[in-house]
Amino acid sequence: MGKKYSIQHEVAYYECDINQTMTFPAMLSVVIKASSDQSDQLERGTEAINQLGLTWVITQTEISIDQLPRVGEKITVVTEPTAFNKFFCYRSFWIYDEAGTQLVKIDMAFVLMKIKERKMSSVSPELMEPYEAPQVKKIQRWEKIEPVENGESQLYHVRFYDLDSNHHVNNAMYFNWIIDVLGYDFMVNHTPVAAKVKFDKEILYGNDITSVYQIDEDNGKTLHEIRVGDQLACEANIQWKTK
């Protein structure tokens, strides 16, 4: 498969919520750092990609959680670009604890976007060459995301600090709006075991966000949509277990 890369990370208190476990935004930020560091090493870093007028955009992710990393834990993040086709690059991430036990597995699909036009660009084999991931024909299928049918909603505003150094709203930040609507009691009594998320549309600075959600208590599931006006920007399902 592709070239693997790993980073060490000590989970800081400010990356954890009151459950003493890592938040979704912190977890996603740290794994993306691993892939970004690998790209830097392969001379395919953010600057190099930006100079081509391009930027990477996450379109889909599936997260499977055996155990959330805890405050003070020294974790290892391994990442591997697993395959690419004309439009998508696929990458997996694993988070391990110090004993080498797998805590979290994350799969992601990325596309290259033309910065000016905000349109998808095809992925060139030259660009992908140093990652050593196989070029494939197949478009990967992802598990279906169940839509919200009868949801409640809360309004949010994109903040200046929701923008990261890549000039767009960090995908990890979407989880701020997704998780916040569930509330304190839900969050202290449940722990996530899996999540699937589809990013449909960029969110821009100044946008007003509606975070729509439905709690399916019987099936231990929450359904989510992030909307900008009447446009769907993100869909997610999270599977939970009671503590």
Place this chain on the structure above:
Amino acid sequence: MGKKYSIQHEVAYYECDINQTMTFPAMLSVVIKASSDQSDQLERGTEAINQLGLTWVITQTEISIDQLPRVGEKITVVTEPTAFNKFFCYRSFWIYDEAGTQLVKIDMAFVLMKIKERKMSSVSPELMEPYEAPQVKKIQRWEKIEPVENGESQLYHVRFYDLDSNHHVNNAMYFNWIIDVLGYDFMVNHTPVAAKVKFDKEILYGNDITSVYQIDEDNGKTLHEIRVGDQLACEANIQWKTK
């Protein structure tokens, strides 16, 4: 003076804003981690303090910025408990770049709060002993914070992820509300050189926040207040220079 302690930190992309420099919340979180690590080492960590029914609360901070740490920079944070009296503990932090040049200096005052009663506790010399900071009579004076006279304001809501693993709204998060009101244009055209902040009152989960601000363009200064209802929770002045 007191026992010094230092940590190394590589500034990650998700700790920076679109200026490619570290955000206030990230900077404060990282320096507090240094003091928290030192306390752990001296067996005065969060758990030990909590077991006494106590928690540390920041009451005041002054930040002096020569240069903000940049994406990818490997910084060293040095911290030193400088003195304590009956109610206050004083601590300084320095952020250095790889060449040993000072980038940022931060002074802070802390009090011990009784968790249940939410009331200040006196600071015992036994508790402070391993830090080797001198016990003093003097209460440190801080620069006066200029109040907002003719401000505009924006509403915010405390989010679940604004709570940290210590169960209260992380002081670093106050800067989300303080900075966000200044807007994109201001933030890309100015860089902070100094800040002074007084934390008057705890902010709790579920609170609605009013971030009041006044931009004094002539003096390169912004004045801030964070209010919960009609109560003042935080006052701040930030000094800026134009880029």
